Amino acid sequence: MTVESLYPRLEPLLAQVQKPIQYVGGELNAQVKPWESVAVHWALMYPDAYEVGVPNQGLMILYEVLNERPDALAERTYAVWPDLAGLMREAGVGQFTVDAHRPVRDFDLLGVSFATELGYTNLLEALDLAGVPLHAVDRDESHPVVVAGGHAAFNPEPVSDFVDCAVLGDGEQVVGDITDVVAAWKEQGRPGGRVELLARLSRVEGVYVPRFYAVTYGADGTIAEVLRTRDDVPPRISKRTVMDLDEWPYPKQPLVPLAESVHERMSVEIFRGCTRGCRFCQAGMITRPVRERTITGIGSMVDAGLKATGYEEVGLLSLSSADHSEIGQLAKELADRYEGTNTGLSLPSTRVDAFNVTLANELSRNGRRSGLTFAPEGGSERIRRVINKTVSKEDLVRTVTTAYANGWRQVKLYFMCGLPTETDEDVLEIAELAVEVIRAGREASGSKDIRCTVSIGGFVPKPHTPFQWAAQASAETIDHRLRVLRDAINADRRIGRSIGLRYHDGKPGVIEGLLSRGDRRVGRVIERVWRDGGHFDGWSEHFSYDRWMTAATEELAPFGVDLDWYTTRERTEHEVLPWDHLDSGLDKEWLWDDWQDAITEDEVGDCRWTGCYDCGVCPTMGTEIQIGPTGRSLIPLAVVGARPQVDVHADAAVADPVHTH
Amino acid sequence: MARTPDGPPPPPTVQKLRLRYTKRGPLRFASHRDLARALERALRRAQVPMAFSAGFSPHPKISYMGAAPTGAASEAEYFEIGLSARCDPEQVRRALDASLPPGIDVLECVEAVEGSGSLADRLDATRWRIDLPGVDTGDLDAAVQELLSRDVVTVAKRTKNGLRDIDARAAVVGAEVTEEAGCAILTVVVRQLTPTVRPDDVMAALAVVADLRPPLPPRAVREAQGRLDDSGDVADPLGPDRAVRSSPQEESTPV
Incomplete structure (x- = not known):
């Protein structure tokens, strides 16, 4: 299958939107691999604006790790602002990657990194723009497998209707394991269809496939139990942990956007x-x-x-x-x-x-x-x-x-x-x-x-x-x-x-x-909010408390x-x-x-x-603390371009703490 | 207890270079701030020995001038850099070009001749080529003639402070309509006044005088920038520097 670039159809729209540079890609150290040269295609999404998503370390690491594999490629996609989203719907242009402007719809996997839960409505918007059914159960073999990761994936239940799997913990190694499973399944002619693929993925350590677990509730509204619906999936899903970070020195080639981002x-x-x-x-x-x-x-x-x-x-x-x-x-x-x-x-x-x-x-x-x-x-x-x-x-x-x-x-x-x-x-x-x-x-x-x-x-x-x-x-x-x-x-x-x-x-x-x-x-509340026009919930000018309140009241009432x-x-x-x-x-x-x-x-x-x-x-x-001191020291480098003046510029520690509150 | 930087002041500028670069393809959507960031980072990657300002937040000595608007392509953007060590201009051009993304291509680099005046003063007009797919050449020609026949054409321009009425006619020095591969092309020479009249202002003027409304977004390319010459075209702004060639005395070349 060849996949055509959406760029020629996107370009006329870009002349009409704010900050068009965020949609054209071409970042320093970005990579574009020929579509047919690899078996497995990943679209990696940060579900917020480009300026927030492009400096994200997690996504940058996975992008590089995947592109280093000869049998895979990874491209990036970000939440599209409402001005462009409107034009894309009118023109029939789907959610695209910024690297080669390929339609997200055509990728094998869509990995979405959730640093915060406020990105959930942006996932729904992207799926809809991509032409991918919102609900995982409505997708077939032709649709990408939607994989959630990031800290919020440690409780993916609110988005369990919309994602096919969630990955717990460090991503460096598990993306390789997932790639292997998808490559093998495609190579074998996609036996058993999408369900078989998801079943195989559920046996990868760290991968949770919500549809294989049934949740029942008690009279007081609390969860009665969570049970597997198949014997061949694990009863509990364990997070992944990468040991020896020196072995994973990513990103080696950090992306440098032309557009301004939140971390310069x-x-x-x-x-x-x-x-x-x-x-x-x-x-x-x-x-x-x-x-x-x-x-x-x-x-x-x-x-x-x-x-x-x-x-x-x-x-x-x-x-x-x-x-x-x-x-x-x-x-x-x-x-x-x-x-x-x-x-x-x-x-x-x-x-x-x-x-x-x-x-x-x-x-x-x-x-x-x-x-x-x-x-x-x-x-x-x-x-x-x-x-x-x-x-x-x-x-x-x-x-x-x-x-x-x-x-x-x-x-x-x-x-x-x-x-x-x-x-x-x-x-x-x-x-x-x-x-x-x-x-x-x-x-x-x-x-x-x-x-x-x-x-x-x-x-x-x-x-x-x-x-x-x-x-x-x-x-x-x-x-x-x-x-x-x-x-x-x-x-x-x-x-x-x-x-x-x-x-x-x-x-x-x-x-x-x-x-x-x-x-x-809570999935119903998210879907309702999105249907009522909600997205970019991390932005005060887009967040509507009233919209969320109405949706929560009406959608949760049937559950008591x-x-x-x-x-x-x-x-x-x-x-x-x-x-x-x-x-x-x-x-x-x-x-x-x-x-x-x-x-x-x-x-x-x-x-x-x-x-x-x-x-x-x-x-x-099965992990352990890995700390120094190692007793080693940095040898002075001959830093080319060093000049005799003493003018180190530093603006130390002005960044926000990285805690998730 | 105000702190001042220890140590000697930064080395002075010993050489000024003037460069022409492009904004091609998708990078036409870059703003002047995007380009400034890209150029400064590329200068660092190419290890060009930039001169810096003094103080606690030293800035590299770079002057940008007359940036083309976001969305317009350009074959003729200019900037000037101050170096703390003398370099061969051609080597700087090559190193910088290699470290910039495709689309931002450094075409020329010359040493500024002392006493030849500022580069900004030599950039007072632009020749734009505006491709107008879907527009009839005859209609365009008629609209352009109508525009040229007027003394004043007022258009609404979007500025930081909202819409503002400006005269789009006075800046237009000359205009010509041609056709290439079935596409109507408007070549227009515009004087750089304040506020600047940009290709979209020219298009707005054509809408005002002849109700010309292209069905597809026009594509503008700045073909040349420079001083207006007698023939109504723009002269090469690096010409005066090129005329006097000086060979670098002590070369410290970027790696």
């Missing part, structure tokens, strides 16, 4: 997983254990990536980058290596720790020190014990003051609101803290020209975390607490004018809550449940949770105990330093 820098993942044990953090729970890249592995990725991209900044990415066992040495040696080359180095997501200021200073040695970001997450010491992100108020103030004293002009502090057991007083402490930080900062820096920005978001309980049982705070509660916080900050204008407050109202968080801990019944039932209801210990048959390795009893410890404000350590506390992941998954 190159990223190198310095480790994966986190065992700090922050109880709100799904990312930290589902990516265990910690697996570090070695200092030398990181050094060569930075070097190769800079050469391949021409970026002027490198972000050292992870869930808590300062925790890398060789971070001090790494920061120093990278700063040495790139001194005089106008190359910036940055650390996103830093814990409140004086050491992080030292690191940021090192990375910005002689560059601009504009903004530094810390994430205390909880306003009071009490609530920080509840979420297991303990730092004393004194340490926090001291750390931030140190930053101001070292020439950082702006400090951003990330908090959450609506955490379990939280009261107004916990949130009001954020104001006290900010005031104290400014007072001490003015004194330490001898300047009034310092700012503190408090950024605060509503907490959404996530599956596979100790807070999966917790009642989510209502939108009204969140809005009330944000209001009292704002008033408290503004109480003293002399200080308050140096404090910025950034927040969102509580409504989108409630919908995210519904989608995060929803079950299969409602939005509150999914969000503000606390779950009991033995309730069957929609994702119980999906195994992140975390022992459910341990999660429950940790939840109880949260309520009693008991902390838990980090198994990298305090010994194993039996979360269950390593023995269940």
Whole structure:
């Protein structure tokens, strides 16, 4: 089968839309392989706008890993903005890949990476634009197999009607296994049709095929049981874990778009997983254990990536980058290596720790020190014990003051609101803290020209975390607490004018809550919202709370449940949770105990330093912590283009924390 | 305690190069900011020894001028770079061209001759070629004659501050209609005034004077940019630099 490019038909439409460059592809390091040269064709989708999706590391890694295979090709597709989507429908042009503008409809697989649940309506829009039936059961052998991945795939039940499979955990190896299965099935003449293909895929470790599991509900609306409908599929699906990250130095050739994106820098993942044990953090729970890249592995990725991209900044990415066992040495040696080359180095997501200021200073040695970001997450010491992100108020103030004293002009502090057991007083402490930080900062820096920005978001309980049982705070509660916080900050204008407050109202968080801990019944709500015109739900100008409320009320009523039932209801210990048959390795009893410890404000350590506390992941998954130090060091590279001037540009740690709240 | 960068100031600019490049194929949809980003990254990949501004956020010394609008292709975009070490212009051209995506092709690179004036001053007109598939050549010709016969043609132009009325006629120096492979082609020389009259403004003017409304989106290519010469065409803006050839004294070539 040959597949024709949609570009000639798309091009006249592009003259009529906003930012047309996002649809033409041609990124540096993009790849186009001849269609007939391979057996298996993957379309990889990030279900949000191009500018958000194109820097996504996960998709970039899979794109490269798949294209390296001689028997497969991968192309990328992103959510199309409404202006173009309208023109495409009129002109009969389907959802296309940006690489070769091939119709998504013609690929064997459509892999969709869900970093957040708010991308679900964009999946439906893309399927519809592609001409692929919305419901998995309505597809035949000619349609792509729709595969969901990413963190949200750890509870894919709300989208189980629309996806054919979900993949749990790291994608590097499992995409190869899936490719093998599809290649063999096609080679054999597609025996047994689509159902047989899905059955074979369900036997790949980490692949969950929802249609082979039946869910029944009890009279109270909770799940009675989840049962296999075939004996040849696993009763529980285990996540995949890539060990030895040095063996997987991807992306080797990071994509560099012409269009502006949300991350105008190159990223190198310095480790994966986190065992700090922050109880709100799904990312930290589902990516265990910690697996570090070695200092030398990181050094060569930075070097190769800079050469391949021409970026002027490198972000050292992870869930808590300062925790890398060789971070001090790494920061120093990278700063040495790139001194005089106008190359910036940055650390996103830093814990409140004086050491992080030292690191940021090192990375910005002689560059601009504009903004530094810390994430205390909880306003009071009490609530920080509840979420297991303990730092004393004194340490926090001291750390931030140190930053101001070292020439950082702006400090951003990330908090959450609506955490379990939280009261107004916990949130009001954020104001006290900010005031104290400014007072001490003015004194330490001898300047009034310092700012503190408090950024605060509503907490959404996530599956596979100790807070999966917790009642989510209502939108009204969140809005009330944000209001009292704002008033408290503004109480003293002399200080308050140096404090910025950034927040969102509580409504989108409630919908995210519904989608995060929803079950299969929530699929109807998603479909209804999309049919009523909903998409781009992560964008405030497109998100409609009313549309979601109407859809939830009407679509959930026949089941005797409602939005509150999914969000503000606390779950009991033995309730069957929609994702119980999906195994992140975390022992459910341990999660429950940790939840109880949260309520009693008991902390838990980090198994990298305090010994194993039996979360269950390593023995269940057959994995182990992989950390250094290795004792190795970066040899100075002869960086071509290095010049004698000393002007390292660094704008350290201004990126948002990568936690999934 | 204001911090200042330690160490010596960055090395000065020792050579200025002026370059012509294209915006072809799908890359016509790139905006001037997209192109600036692509060029700066390509300069880094090609390891061209750029001169930088001083201070905590040093910027490479690059001047862009007269960018073609998003959606219009171009054979004649220009920019100027300052280098901290002397290079052979042709080697810079080749290295930069190799590190840019296909469609952004660096066609020429010359050393700026000192005292020859600024490049921006030499870019005061554009010759556009506008392909108008589906438009009858006769209709187009009539519309163009009508446009040229007027003194003022007011069209609504979309600006950052909403729609604004501008005169699209005054900037038009000359226009010619031809046909190629059955497609009507409008070649128009437009003076670069403020606000700029772009191909879509010319098309809007044709709609105003003769109700000419192409059934398909027109495709515009900037064929040349430069100073208006006596014949009403545009002169090569790099000509004055090319006229005086100077050979590089100490060569430090990009790898």
